[in-house]
Amino acid sequence: MTTPEVHTLTGPYVLNALPEDERIGFEAHLADCQSCSSEVAELREAANKLGTAVATEPPPALKARILAEIATIRQLHPLVRQEEPVAPQPPAVKKGYTRRSFFGLAAAGLAVAGAGAIAIDQYRDNSRTTKENEQLAALLAESDAQMVRGDVKGGGNATVVMSPSKDRAIVLLHGLQKLPNGKTYQLWLMDKSRTMHSAGLASGQATDQAKLIQGGVADKIYFGLTVENLPGSPTPTLPPAALIAMA
Amino acid sequence: MSEESTALPWPVMVDPEAGTPADLMARVARGDSAAFAQLYDLMAPRVYGLIRRVLRNPAQSEEVTQEVMVEVWRTATRYDADRGSLTSWILTMAHRRAIDRVRSEQSSTDREQAVAAASSTTEYDEVAETVTTNLEVEQVRHCLSALTELQRESVTLAYYGGYSYREVAELLDAKLATIKARMRDGLIRLRDCLGVTGR
Ligand SMILES: [Zn+2]
Numbered sequence: 001m002t003t004p005e006v007h008t009l010t011g012p013y014v015l016n017a018l019p020e021d022e023r024i025g026f027e028a029h030l031a032d033c034q035s036c037s038s039e040v041a042e043l044r045e046a047a048n049k050l051g052t053a054v055a056t057e058p059p060p061a062l063k064a065r066i067l068a069e070i071a072t073i074r075q076l077h078p079l080v081r082q083e084e085p086v087a088p089q090p091p092a093v094k095k096g097y098t099r100r101s102f103f104g105l106a107a108a109g110l111a112v113a114g115a116g117a118i119a120i121d122q123y124r125d126n127s128r129t130t131k132e133n134e135q136l137a138a139l140l141a142e143s144d145a146q147m148v149r150g151d152v153k154g155g156g157n158a159t160v161v162m163s164p165s166k167d168r169a170i171v172l173l174h175g176l177q178k179l180p181n182g183k184t185y186q187l188w189l190m191d192k193s194r195t196m197h198s199a200g201l202a203s204g205q206a207t208d209q210a211k212l213i214q215g216g217v218a219d220k221i222y223f224g225l226t227v228e229n230l231p232g233s234p235t236p237t238l239p240p241a242a243l244i245a246m247a
Numbered sequence: 248m249s250e251e252s253t254a255l256p257w258p259v260m261v262d263p264e265a266g267t268p269a270d271l272m273a274r275v276a277r278g279d280s281a282a283f284a285q286l287y288d289l290m291a292p293r294v295y296g297l298i299r300r301v302l303r304n305p306a307q308s309e310e311v312t313q314e315v316m317v318e319v320w321r322t323a324t325r326y327d328a329d330r331g332s333l334t335s336w337i338l339t340m341a342h343r344r345a346i347d348r349v350r351s352e353q354s355s356t357d358r359e360q361a362v363a364a365a366s367s368t369t370e371y372d373e374v375a376e377t378v379t380t381n382l383e384v385e386q387v388r389h390c391l392s393a394l395t396e397l398q399r400e401s402v403t404l405a406y407y408g409g410y411s412y413r414e415v416a417e418l419l420d421a422k423l424a425t426i427k428a429r430m431r432d433g434l435i436r437l438r439d440c441l442g443v444t445g446r
Contacts, residue, residue: 011431046438056296
């Protein structure tokens with residue numbers, strides 16, 4: 001995606017005229033093409049004028065229905081950093097992992113962003129590089145960056161991108177099953193003594209999300225994902241939804 | 248009496264687009280449903296109008312409008328004013344939802360209706376029932392007419408008709424690369440004519 005013509009995709013992209021695969025590819029390009037991302041921001045404002053130009057008063061009853069519905073809808077919390085350490089217990093099964101190209105990885109990361117779960121970018125692309133995307137890009141740029149991936153029980157998969165030298169990892173969760181109310185996904189890292197350390201929670205309501213783990217990554221041998229009761233558990237409930245070898 | 252004391256203050260020009268929506272949005276993000284009701288009044292006509300333009304079916308359009316407005320409520324904390332206007336954020340969401348709906352329901356009848364709808368895209372037949380200021384509509388109409396035929400068709404077939412660039416190329420019997428380029432330079436010309444900026 002580095003041929004000059006890729007830059008002309010800003011038009012079809014803003015008009016939502018790209019097929020899914022090309023959209024994801026272009027979003028990967030946007031992540032590191034400043035001129036395309038600022039062009040997208042501008043063209044989007046222009047395209048939306050076409051929308052404004054056809055404004056039409058909706059039926060009055062719609063407002064009442066929507067106001068009634070939002071009364072039952074919980075709002076997403078603002079984005080804040082989180083981390084929490086705790087301990088115990090080991091499972092131990094070696095699962096396969098796959099390595100993909102960094103390009104594919106970037107695309108995967110942006111696709112997760114695209115689902116809006118964590119809103120890495122509110123427009124699903126990169127009109128301005130966000131912290132998360134910068135972190136992902138920085139991680140990918142590390143010479144020791146590695147990626148492992150595994151299936152999640154119940155559907156979907158988890159991809160872990162890590163850099164031992166930076167002692168950081170980004171976990172991309174994709175296509176996960178939604179959990180019942182009161183349940184949450186919890187991330188774990190297992191050390192060489194087979195002790196599991198909590199690496200934070202992931203929403204049970206979002207099917208696609210990205211989590212940054214800062215610290216405590218370098219010496220770990222497995223990444224684990226479990227289903228726990230809110231607000232999370234000090235020990236993992238077994239069997240885990242996923243257990244992926246990290247080295 | 249001096250002149251100063253009798254002078255009336257300058258009338259304050261209140262731009263409904265300036266300040267207010269962002270303030271409203273900050274309150275919405277804190278769970279203020281009264282603010283959401285105000286935001287609804289401001290945005291729903293644009294959201295509904297756009298969706299209706301793309302989908303044509305009134306019942307479906309209401310349904311998708313509801314999805315979008317509820318999503319605005321749900322994700323209000325994630326809106327970042329530094330990254331684009333509120334209108335753009337919401338309309339982008341609305342357009343995407345409408346397009347997703349078009350793509351997921353591509354039955355042949357839907358497609359036929361869409362073709363019929365798309366062929367009238369530059370006529371603005373619904374202007375009479377719109378609530379947008381005439382000036383805005385006039386501007387868009389004027390700027391669209393400043394595009395070349397191929398630019399205009401490419402942009403409107405995609406935006407209002409919900410066609411992918413491949414479908415547009417097919418409909419207009421043009422090369423894929425040509426259509427991609429016309430969508431881009433058409434929008435660039437539109438941007439320059441409308442004088443909009445990215446943020
Ligand atoms: Zn580019």
